Amino acid sequence: MMDSTEQALTALAKTSFTTYWLDSLDPVADEPALQQDTSCDLLVIGGGFCGLWTAIQAREQDPEREVVLIEAKSVANGASGRPAAIMSTSVMHGIDNTERIFPDDVAELERLGRENMDGFQATVERYAIDCDIEWGGEMKVSIGDDGLDTVEEDYQLYLKYGHDAVKLDQAGVQAEIKSPIFHGGTWSRKRSGTVHPGKLVRGLKQAALKLGVKLYENTPHLSNHKTGDSITVQTPRATIKAYKVLLATNAWAAGHRHISRRVAAIRDRIIVTEPLSEAQMKQVGWQHRQGIYDTRTQLNYMRLTADNRILFGGRLDYFYGNDTDPALDKTPQPFIRLVQSFYRTFPQLAAEIKFSHAWSGPIGLTTRMAVHYQKYHDGDMVFAGGYSGFGVTASRFGARVGLAILDQADIAETRMQFARTVPDYIPPEPFRWIGAKITMYALDTLDEKGGWRKLWVTMVQKMGFPITL
Ligand SMILES: Cc1cc2nc3c(=O)[nH]c(=O)nc-3n(C[C@H](O)[C@H](O)[C@H](O)COP(=O)(O)OP(=O)(O)OC[C@H]3O[C@@H](n4cnc5c(N)ncnc54)[C@H](O)[C@@H]3O)c2cc1C
Numbered sequence: 001m002m003d004s005t006e007q008a009l010t011a012l013a014k015t016s017f018t019t020y021w022l023d024s025l026d027p028v029a030d031e032p033a034l035q036q037d038t039s040c041d042l043l044v045i046g047g048g049f050c051g052l053w054t055a056i057q058a059r060e061q062d063p064e065r066e067v068v069l070i071e072a073k074s075v076a077n078g079a080s081g082r083p084a085a086i087m088s089t090s091v092m093h094g095i096d097n098t099e100r101i102f103p104d105d106v107a108e109l110e111r112l113g114r115e116n117m118d119g120f121q122a123t124v125e126r127y128a129i130d131c132d133i134e135w136g137g138e139m140k141v142s143i144g145d146d147g148l149d150t151v152e153e154d155y156q157l158y159l160k161y162g163h164d165a166v167k168l169d170q171a172g173v174q175a176e177i178k179s180p181i182f183h184g185g186t187w188s189r190k191r192s193g194t195v196h197p198g199k200l201v202r203g204l205k206q207a208a209l210k211l212g213v214k215l216y217e218n219t220p221h222l223s224n225h226k227t228g229d230s231i232t233v234q235t236p237r238a239t240i241k242a243y244k245v246l247l248a249t250n251a252w253a254a255g256h257r258h259i260s261r262r263v264a265a266i267r268d269r270i271i272v273t274e275p276l277s278e279a280q281m282k283q284v285g286w287q288h289r290q291g292i293y294d295t296r297t298q299l300n301y302m303r304l305t306a307d308n309r310i311l312f313g314g315r316l317d318y319f320y321g322n323d324t325d326p327a328l329d330k331t332p333q334p335f336i337r338l339v340q341s342f343y344r345t346f347p348q349l350a351a352e353i354k355f356s357h358a359w360s361g362p363i364g365l366t367t368r369m370a371v372h373y374q375k376y377h378d379g380d381m382v383f384a385g386g387y388s389g390f391g392v393t394a395s396r397f398g399a400r401v402g403l404a405i406l407d408q409a410d411i412a413e414t415r416m417q418f419a420r421t422v423p424d425y426i427p428p429e430p431f432r433w434i435g436a437k438i439t440m441y442a443l444d445t446l447d448e449k450g451g452w453r454k455l456w457v458t459m460v461q462k463m464g465f466p467i468t469l
Contacts, residue, residue, distance in 0.1 A: 021198030047071030082361030086291025129203030147295030
């Protein structure tokens, strides 16, 4: 009889350590790299969701505006090609996080979140982007009884702010999804669900090109300086002169001396099963196909793909110096604990399930866990990022407000606290690495061992990080 580590290694034996989302699509040629000096009104740096939404909205707002977007590698190289892609109505990493960071603005931020999702849906329809959207809603579950209070708090917030939400007891959750460890949940049923992020990001790229955005891949930003009223950006073969620059480099910004004071590059891991058979689907239920996550910081989240694979994620890690692509994550070992969590969640599938893909992706983490803005060069260069674990749809909102800040537009959003203030400092190396490692270890072992771990977690909470056990 195999132990669960051996069983996990067997289930990972034929796994591809690449993102399923891009692997499941036909390869496409990159746009050419920039070869000649150029100039533009707006330069967007970074070809993930945030950069693409910035470029699209800039051209939609003003078709005369010359917009250039440069991406260091290929579009979707970063988090945007690798998420679980559970779509949330929230633009501030969940309704509970909104209440935590901006308690006076919850109603307005929730309204903006609803408006954002409507705008998101309208854009997807306008450009006929086929991206497997399923409006199954988002569901938060309690593992055992420990998270029931959090679930209740979320439910009350949902009611207060007008969500179409239901609260589920253990039997109610089991009727939705069969897992012996889910003891309760709350399900917000509208304006959220799941999407194929690879198809979405490619569709947005096509939309940007159609709108006249000049897009260059394999064109990294190397340096920038301001002369007079324009910013000159150096790339390997050419320079770009721009009046405004929107920096949408997410976790990579943690490599920047100033930005990194408030942004850390964390890794999060995902595994994807082979497609489930009809019999296996019956064993898990899940007929409403919600995006699901639990209440803990070392949480697990899960969803179905269009061809009925289970995507299962959530083993945060940190690598020294904000490494955004550690080689370690291309081997089975770092995924073993995630597979073991999968077995605990779906024991009925454990005996036969195999994982087709496993990968990790960079998260731009801040103490707020939501988008913020850092201004450079007298406000003509703005960094927009730090979406942490919820940026697939929030990045459309983040990009829209980022543009308004860059344009110094006096709109209600730019006057709100989230747009005017920045998150707390995160200590530099080596304290960042040491702190992250101790925190991850404490979270993993707190239940069995207790002791100093509780004190440590309380201290990290006091630094501003929303750690939930
Ligand atoms: C494992 C995982 C699971 C997630 N699950 C969810 C989820 O279920 N729901 C959800 O809403 N969100 C989720 N997220 C978060 C979401 O994916 C991100 O918030 C979102 O994709 C961020 O988009 P972005 O454009 O800011 O960053 P990115 O997509 O990371 O884009 C940044 C881009 O900048 C480029 N770049 C870096 N340096 C340079 C340079 N010098 N010059 C030019 N370009 C450069 C990079 O190559 C990259 O393409 C998840 C993320 C991960 C990693």
